[in-house]
Amino acid sequence: MTAVVTAPSASEVPRLAIEATALSKRYDGMLAADSLELAIPSGQFFGLLGPNGAGKTSTIHMLSTLISPTAGEARVAGYDVRTQKLAIRGRIGVVFQDLALDRMLSAAENLRFAGLLNGLSRSEIKRRSGELLEIFGLSDRRDSPVASLSGGMRRALDIARGVIHQPQILFLDEPTIGLDLPNRRAIWRYIAKLRATLGITVFLTTHYLEEAADCDEVAFLSSGRIVRRGHPRELVEQLGRYVIEVETERPAQLAQWLEPRLGQVLIEADRLHFLCNEEPAQLVSLQAELAAAARAVRWRRPNLNDVFLWVNRT
Ligand SMILES: Nc1ncnc2c1ncn2[C@@H]1O[C@H](COP(=O)(O)OP(=O)(O)O)[C@@H](O)[C@H]1O
Ligand SMILES: [Mg+2]
Structure with missing residues (x-):
């Protein structure tokens, strides 16, 4: 019998959510990401750690198909980042370093807009928005314009926006940057709740290393290279x-x-x-x-x- 290799069906979740082999990004002779190897199982909470300029955002941008790798391969949700961009985009949520919200729209309207862009029906949008506003502690601010929300609430809403279409994988690029400690703690709690309720793979970048303590696996990035990886507690105990x-x-x-x-x-x-x-x-x-x-x-x-x-x- 001949085996036919097909792409995974929409509902199928591959064993590895993210795989990368020798993945590299070069800007004007400078390697922002240098031969990265990744094998992140579905459902894992993965942390890519490193100081500013280490290459975290470049890596997220390659994996979320926004920029093309200079060399190497990567598969996200089972699809190739070079040739199957659309299939990947429908299965991931991305929360960028800078907020992607409309300040003039209310919290609920921002979610509705993101839902429409992702092709959800009105009833789905209504149900999902209600659930997400609840998870992110924004139920009583649903009709407030984004401009009137605190920095922590905007961050929370931006993450809710990133998962309105129930992606298999959520990329979070420094989700707590610029927030004070109580608001950072709130964001960590929301991420934990999302993982518990949706069973979603989370790829987090941060330069606040202590917030990666709950990750299943972390990789330390230094000048584009992974210099250490493992379970946070084991790395510390060593x-x-x-x-x-x-x-x-x-x-x-x-x-x-x-x-x-x-x-x-x-x-x-x-x-x-x-x-x-x-x-x-x-x-x-x-x-x-x-x-x-x-x-x-x-x-x-x-x-x-x-x-x-x-x-x-x-
Ligand atoms: N579009 C670009 N053009 C040129 N250099 C870039 C570009 N984007 C990022 N870089 C450089 O690549 C390196 C890694 O940047 P980045 O991926 O943003 O790191 P991080 O997110 O860890 O701060 C930095 O030296 C940065 O200046
Ligand atoms: Mg960055």
């Missing part, structure tokens, strides 16, 4: 139990003195970082010993920011 921070006016000198005892040092301006598994009792004696040589000695649990700092050190 660093050890504590990070010791020593603040000093003489970082180079103190680093040389402490390195044989505390292991590899990472120097950040006037601050030395060491990774260690020592007991707090021993750390207290270190603190006493350094009382004269250092301005401060602290220790704390490592986090995803430390993972990124240490990856870039070596």
Whole structure:
């Protein structure tokens, strides 16, 4: 029997929501994305992390078919980003760094407009809008013009707009940028609710590394290259139990003195970082010993920011 290779049907969800092989984007000789390899299972919460300019937006733009890759391959929802753009666009939702809302329209009208653009019927739009306004805590602001909503509410509405057509995959490009902590927390809660209610694959980019702690997998991007990937908690645990921070006016000198005892040092301006598994009792004696040589000695649990700092050190 001969097997016939066909594209997946509309209702079929492939095992891998996103796959990329050697995916690259070059701008004027500069590689914004350099040979990316991705295999993101359907339903996963994936985080692409990295500082400004790392290549996060370029990657989202390639995967959402807005720009063409310079080299390499990618499939999204089972379709090729070069040759099957329309099939992909119907199956993804994209929330860009800049809001895509009409400020003069109300919250509900923005959702209705997005629904019409995506070919939904009036009754579908009504039902979906009601559900989404509820999930995003906007039910009582449904008739308020966007211009009158707070920054956090606009962000929430923009994400609701991105999922009105029930996409299989949602791309979120720095959804919390510019928001204060309570509003960022609210956005994380909405994303968790969306995942729980829709079972949707979420591809998130952020440079606030702590907000990727709930991801199933993260990849650290540095100058266009993935330099580390894994489960956030495992990546953090691999660093050890504590990070010791020593603040000093003489970082180079103190680093040389402490390195044989505390292991590899990472120097950040006037601050030395060491990774260690020592007991707090021993750390207290270190603190006493350094009382004269250092301005401060602290220790704390490592986090995803430390993972990124240490990856870039070596
Ligand atoms: N259209 C473009 N033309 C030229 N360079 C670009 C363009 N878009 C992005 N870049 C460059 O590519 C690099 C990655 O940018 P970007 O993907 O926006 O990173 P991030 O989203 O992580 O901040 C940056 O150095 C940026 O200046
Ligand atoms: Mg960006």
